[in-house]
Amino acid sequence: MSSDSMRAVKDCLSGTAGGILQVFVGQPFDTVKVRLQTMPTPLPGQAPLYTGTADCVKKTLSKEGLKGFYKGTSTPLVGVGACVSIQFVTLQAMKRYYNTQNGPSANGFLTNSQLYIAGAASGITNSIISGPVEHIRTRLQVQTGAPPAISSGVTVNATAAIAAQGVKTVGAETSAVVATSTQNAVKAGAQGAKNTALFFTGPVDAVQKIYAEYGLRGLYKGQAVTMVREFQGYGAYFAAYEYLVQRAMRLENKERSELSTVKVVAFGACAGYAMWATVYPIDVIKSKLQTDGFTSATRQYSSALDCARQTFVKEGVAGFFKGFAPCILRAAPANAVTFLGFEMAMRLLR
Numbered sequence: 001m002s003s004d005s006m007r008a009v010k011d012c013l014s015g016t017a018g019g020i021l022q023v024f025v026g027q028p029f030d031t032v033k034v035r036l037q038t039m040p041t042p043l044p045g046q047a048p049l050y051t052g053t054a055d056c057v058k059k060t061l062s063k064e065g066l067k068g069f070y071k072g073t074s075t076p077l078v079g080v081g082a083c084v085s086i087q088f089v090t091l092q093a094m095k096r097y098y099n100t101q102n103g104p105s106a107n108g109f110l111t112n113s114q115l116y117i118a119g120a121a122s123g124i125t126n127s128i129i130s131g132p133v134e135h136i137r138t139r140l141q142v143q144t145g146a147p148p149a150i151s152s153g154v155t156v157n158a159t160a161a162i163a164a165q166g167v168k169t170v171g172a173e174t175s176a177v178v179a180t181s182t183q184n185a186v187k188a189g190a191q192g193a194k195n196t197a198l199f200f201t202g203p204v205d206a207v208q209k210i211y212a213e214y215g216l217r218g219l220y221k222g223q224a225v226t227m228v229r230e231f232q233g234y235g236a237y238f239a240a241y242e243y244l245v246q247r248a249m250r251l252e253n254k255e256r257s258e259l260s261t262v263k264v265v266a267f268g269a270c271a272g273y274a275m276w277a278t279v280y281p282i283d284v285i286k287s288k289l290q291t292d293g294f295t296s297a298t299r300q301y302s303s304a305l306d307c308a309r310q311t312f313v314k315e316g317v318a319g320f321f322k323g324f325a326p327c328i329l330r331a332a333p334a335n336a337v338t339f340l341g342f343e344m345a346m347r348l349l350r
Contacts, residue, residue: 008093012089014342014346016081017342019082019341025337027069031069035142035323036056036326053325082129082133083126091121094117094121098110109246109249118238119239130230131222226286229286232278240274241267241270241271257343264343267339272331281308
């Protein structure tokens with residue numbers, strides 16, 4: 001095996017180690033984030049599904065236990081491991097390319113723009129896997145109930161029939177109340193009904209059902225906005241981390257492998273903040289698109305721009321930051337262990 005191939009294998013294995021640690025630490029935070037992002041807008045006079053981060057945590061724990069926070073974990077455990085390995089393989093390849101272009105006078109250090117482009121390239125490459133992985137994970141995370149005994153269409157028809165029977169058998173005033181209640185129930189359930197057509201028992205079941213019904217296009221739902229998020233997010237992510245690493249190496253006159261564990265953890269946390277502070281509104285749109293209906297009859301948003309427009313009209317600027325608290329709480333520990341896992345694995349493999 002050539003030296004370049006061996007380096008790629010080491011990058012891949014080290015990235016996988018970082019990705020697995022990221023999933024175990026970050027998944028509970030991500031579940032809460034996605035549920036807050038995708039909860040339906042309440043009707044006038046109706047209480048929201050979750051009043052905030054603490055309420056979401058409390059309800060998830062009481063209804064589903066600790067396992068509720070790890071819904072869809074097997075998907076990211078495999079997928080994120082692959083994604084992070086792809087990220088680091090691409091990043092390291094880009095860094096080697098720029099080092100060759102810069103020549104020996106640069107002493108192995110890259111410019112900030114080179115670091116950003118290297119990170120952005122890793123994000124685009126990663127999106128090939130992260131798009132469908134996050135789609136499946138997101139759908140499983142927001143699925144909180146049991147399989148419906150009957151279809152939503154039958155339920156609505158049955159409700160309407162009961163209401164109609166009520167009109168015949170009770171007084172006019174009571175009938176009006178029944179009819180109004182029925183209409184409100186139908187409206188309240190309409191937004192959530194679009195996602196009850198398919199119920200998933202797990203990630204493999206989700207992949208099989210979505211692919212059988214909608215093909216690859218269904219699995220890659222929301223891919224365009226995912227690529228936008230990955231480009232900017234990982235550009236900022238790796239630029240922040242590598243800048244801090246290079247700065248510490250210069251100031252302390254040390255090799256990368258000689259930097260302390262505390263610094264690696266701190267720099268990883270900063271990278272997480274840099275990523276999410278710059279892409280969170282895009283992530284909200286991605287989550288809404290990936291949990292939207294598949295067909296024109298069940299789809300709420302026609303495009304990413306339409307999703308952004310509707311979110312702003314209905315919820316204002318705050319709508320683009322739903323779930324931001326658990327996301328930022330997750331950013332530090334999840335990304336700290338990602339880089340710690342990568343750097344420690346690289347040192348062991350050298």
